[in-house]
Amino acid sequence: MIGGHIAGTGLYSGPLFVYLTAIPAFLTRGHPLGFGLTVAIFGVVNAVFVYYLAKKMFTAKVAVVSGLLYSGSLLMALFDRHYWNASLTPIITTLSVWFVWEIYQKRNWYFLPLAAVLALGFHAHGTGMAIIVGTILSLISLRISLRSRLFFLSCLLFLLLQLPLIIFDLRHDFLNTRALVSYLTTDKKTEFTLKERADNIFDEFPKTLGRLFYFPAQDVAVEQTLALPSEIEVRRALAPWWLIIGVVGLLVVTIRDIRRPEIKLLLSFVVATLFGLFFYKAKVPEYFFAPTFVPIFLLMGYGLTKVPHGWIMTVGLVVANFFVLINLKHSFGFRPKFAAVQKIANQNKDVPFAVKVNCDSRFCQATGFRYFFTYYGVEPTISDMDPNFLWLYERRISKQSPEKIITIDPTSL
Numbered sequence: 001m002i003g004g005h006i007a008g009t010g011l012y013s014g015p016l017f018v019y020l021t022a023i024p025a026f027l028t029r030g031h032p033l034g035f036g037l038t039v040a041i042f043g044v045v046n047a048v049f050v051y052y053l054a055k056k057m058f059t060a061k062v063a064v065v066s067g068l069l070y071s072g073s074l075l076m077a078l079f080d081r082h083y084w085n086a087s088l089t090p091i092i093t094t095l096s097v098w099f100v101w102e103i104y105q106k107r108n109w110y111f112l113p114l115a116a117v118l119a120l121g122f123h124a125h126g127t128g129m130a131i132i133v134g135t136i137l138s139l140i141s142l143r144i145s146l147r148s149r150l151f152f153l154s155c156l157l158f159l160l161l162q163l164p165l166i167i168f169d170l171r172h173d174f175l176n177t178r179a180l181v182s183y184l185t186t187d188k189k190t191e192f193t194l195k196e197r198a199d200n201i202f203d204e205f206p207k208t209l210g211r212l213f214y215f216p217a218q219d220v221a222v223e224q225t226l227a228l229p230s231e232i233e234v235r236r237a238l239a240p241w242w243l244i245i246g247v248v249g250l251l252v253v254t255i256r257d258i259r260r261p262e263i264k265l266l267l268s269f270v271v272a273t274l275f276g277l278f279f280y281k282a283k284v285p286e287y288f289f290a291p292t293f294v295p296i297f298l299l300m301g302y303g304l305t306k307v308p309h310g311w312i313m314t315v316g317l318v319v320a321n322f323f324v325l326i327n328l329k330h331s332f333g334f335r336p337k338f339a340a341v342q343k344i345a346n347q348n349k350d351v352p353f354a355v356k357v358n359c360d361s362r363f364c365q366a367t368g369f370r371y372f373f374t375y376y377g378v379e380p381t382i383s384d385m386d387p388n389f390l391w392l393y394e395r396r397i398s399k400q401s402p403e404k405i406i407t408i409d410p411t412s413l
Contacts, residue, residue, distance in 0.1 A: 030375055039083040046070075053098045074214070089293075095113075095114075095117045096117055099111075103139075104144055108150045115155070115157040116161070123161075133275070138269070198278065201278070206244050207239070207244065214317055250303040251300070273289060352404075354382045354404070357384060370386075381400050
């Protein structure tokens, strides 16, 4: 009836993403690279959608520039490397913008797929809430009439898709409802004040804008979008300061055309995301800005067609990202991890053992090892990753005491 835990809130998301995950799990028999291939396909499909959407909303020239920027973005390439519940955020945003635009063009039947897409985004990740708010804000800013039978049916469809969450709450003493009320009404001394949240958002967002278009990355393990903000500040590569200023400046110039319905629509999702993050009572990770990514690419595509030498800038960014990409290394990739797990499993098939990963930083991607043991069919009795990830597995902690404690040092693989 529920999906994963929404970090830092006490809330649980809906199960639609879990149901969707069953498809690639079945087709690839749970192979880790099968999930990677799935999310890579999502990224490629979304690049095509971005081009198509830009062409519908603006011109063919804007479509080419936006498509090149999106498909040539190193950050998006890294975002599409790993399959998890935030993976769908970019494509959900694209479809939401697309369907709202179609509704603005008096094609009201798009209310129905919009409701389905928003329900999936809401179930997949907390950023789906920002997409819903962005959709509502865009409907208001574009003055779209909601006096339609199809709008009423779409609301019913959205509510119908929330039935698992509703049933869960009814069966568990309104756990989600109470968690939401508690989160909104309770302030802890350890939580960010409103000023600290504002400082964090307005510090991280420009950095993320720059990284969307170029940054001199060297190691995939360092640049994973799952890294915590404190780790990002220390180790991640940032865009040059002049590029960040250029991107922000071009967006400001683009916003001057806010009377255009296309600009209003795209800005609705950016504003909704930034506003929504003020309610998050902790440091904001980079991927929380994901609902703004597609609108930003479309706005930049529009802006670059309006300035001199926009084509040269576009090609320059794509080429620069390409050279970074081909020189990237991945310190803790799939092959050495899986080889280590195979060796351990083959030597300890009949011996109860515990697993400890000697990893002081999330950059070594210690969490990947635990799933490999499950996939290979040899389960450790306990691992140091169980406190965070045990809920993902049907198996519970064994009562059997381990005869061995096996320590993996990822830096030696």
